[in-house]
Amino acid sequence: MISIRKVFFNLKVVLMILGIGVAVLGVQLFHISQYSERLGALKNQHLLIDKIINTDLSDQKMAAILINGAVSEINLSVKLSGQEALLDVFVRSNEEQASLLRSLEISSAAFRDTALIWGESLSTSRASENTRMMNARGAFLADIDRMMDYQIHVINESIATAKMTAIILFFSTLVIFFLYRYRLNQIYRDIDQACSIDTDGSKKEAATQEVDFILKRLLRRSFQNSLNPTLIHPLSGLNNAKGLTALFNAKKAGKGGNMVFLALFEIDQYELIISTFAKEDIENLFKKLGDMISLYEQPLDVIAHMEDDRIAFLLSRNSKQLALQECETIVQSVQESSFNAELGPIKITLSAGFLLKPPSKSIDETVEDAAKLIEKAKENGGNRVAQIR
Numbered sequence: 001m002i003s004i005r006k007v008f009f010n011l012k013v014v015l016m017i018l019g020i021g022v023a024v025l026g027v028q029l030f031h032i033s034q035y036s037e038r039l040g041a042l043k044n045q046h047l048l049i050d051k052i053i054n055t056d057l058s059d060q061k062m063a064a065i066l067i068n069g070a071v072s073e074i075n076l077s078v079k080l081s082g083q084e085a086l087l088d089v090f091v092r093s094n095e096e097q098a099s100l101l102r103s104l105e106i107s108s109a110a111f112r113d114t115a116l117i118w119g120e121s122l123s124t125s126r127a128s129e130n131t132r133m134m135n136a137r138g139a140f141l142a143d144i145d146r147m148m149d150y151q152i153h154v155i156n157e158s159i160a161t162a163k164m165t166a167i168i169l170f171f172s173t174l175v176i177f178f179l180y181r182y183r184l185n186q187i188y189r190d191i192d193q194a195c196s197i198d199t200d201g202s203k204k205e206a207a208t209q210e211v212d213f214i215l216k217r218l219l220r221r222s223f224q225n226s227l228n229p230t231l232i233h234p235l236s237g238l239n240n241a242k243g244l245t246a247l248f249n250a251k252k253a254g255k256g257g258n259m260v261f262l263a264l265f266e267i268d269q270y271e272l273i274i275s276t277f278a279k280e281d282i283e284n285l286f287k288k289l290g291d292m293i294s295l296y297e298q299p300l301d302v303i304a305h306m307e308d309d310r311i312a313f314l315l316s317r318n319s320k321q322l323a324l325q326e327c328e329t330i331v332q333s334v335q336e337s338s339f340n341a342e343l344g345p346i347k348i349t350l351s352a353g354f355l356l357k358p359p360s361k362s363i364d365e366t367v368e369d370a371a372k373l374i375e376k377a378k379e380n381g382g383n384r385v386a387q388i389r
Helices: 004-053 060-081 095-120 126-195 209-225 241-254 270-276 279-294 320-336 363-379
Strands: 259-267 302-305 311-317 350-356 385-387
Touching: 004 060, 004 095, 004 126, 060 095, 095 126, 126 209, 241 302, 241 311, 241 363, 259 270, 259 320, 259 363, 270 279, 279 302, 279 311, 279 320, 311 320, 311 363, 320 350, 320 385, 350 363, 363 385
Parallel strands: 350 385
Antiparallel strands: 259 311, 259 350, 302 311
């Protein structure tokens, strides 16, 4: 049986995780765009080299202006080629890139120097300076090509990572969509059942703990309202000791082959609570305790508020392990819960005595035996279920 509270808490968690995943994917795409800018700067250097070597030197003043401008652009493009990307520190080592960048800067500087000298050379030495420039151009182009190969490689790696992230997000979103569509439909059906409880006479089976609690509470109150008031405990609205016996005798014919177990619960902090809190607070506390135990109540079970403010829970189950597990869960749930009071939230724990009700013993005798087990539970620190070994 699911909990509505846990469903919505988990939904918030998975939506937050999906949001983080989308943010990571966005950062990866931005990272790829930075790599693309590096690649664009490298391609631009090819164009600038061609511009320089194809410059017409017949008008040396204009040629000098064109070459100087192209040289400045090459210098800027080289810097852009080695600009740090957002995730470089996290996704890969920068040693290879740093080595390639150093080589590119050296060959770029050599080409720029020879290009400037060639642009200003006299016609008598222009051929030799052109040869020097073309040699420097070959080394520069080789470094550009190596740097481009490296950038293409890291872009492909980044695209593969982004693609994997997108695939994981897509399938995760599909799984989450269908899972929570199913869960929310369960919650809606339960709410619809709770709303129709007064008009629909069929038995209601809830899939969520909270709605199951509401249905059982409404059913128990409806049943209790039809009982003799002398069988109801005035403080909590639960059955009293007489009501426990009367209901048990009324239901025992339907127990079939199931075994009957008794769990007797006592508040560990009972004396402190009785002396500290108002009657209204104590009344609300016992009502909530009854409501929490009723979550585990089945049609043949009986819950009662005894005169000594212990709560008896008669369970009809087909195994001792199942009954004991439910009692231990009740004790744990009470420990984890808070109970409202005028002075602030109350935290309590329960000690319990658990045993099989022998057919030969009356309920009162079985309750007395369970009370002895409560003392054993308290001797071991309380907040536990004691049973006969």
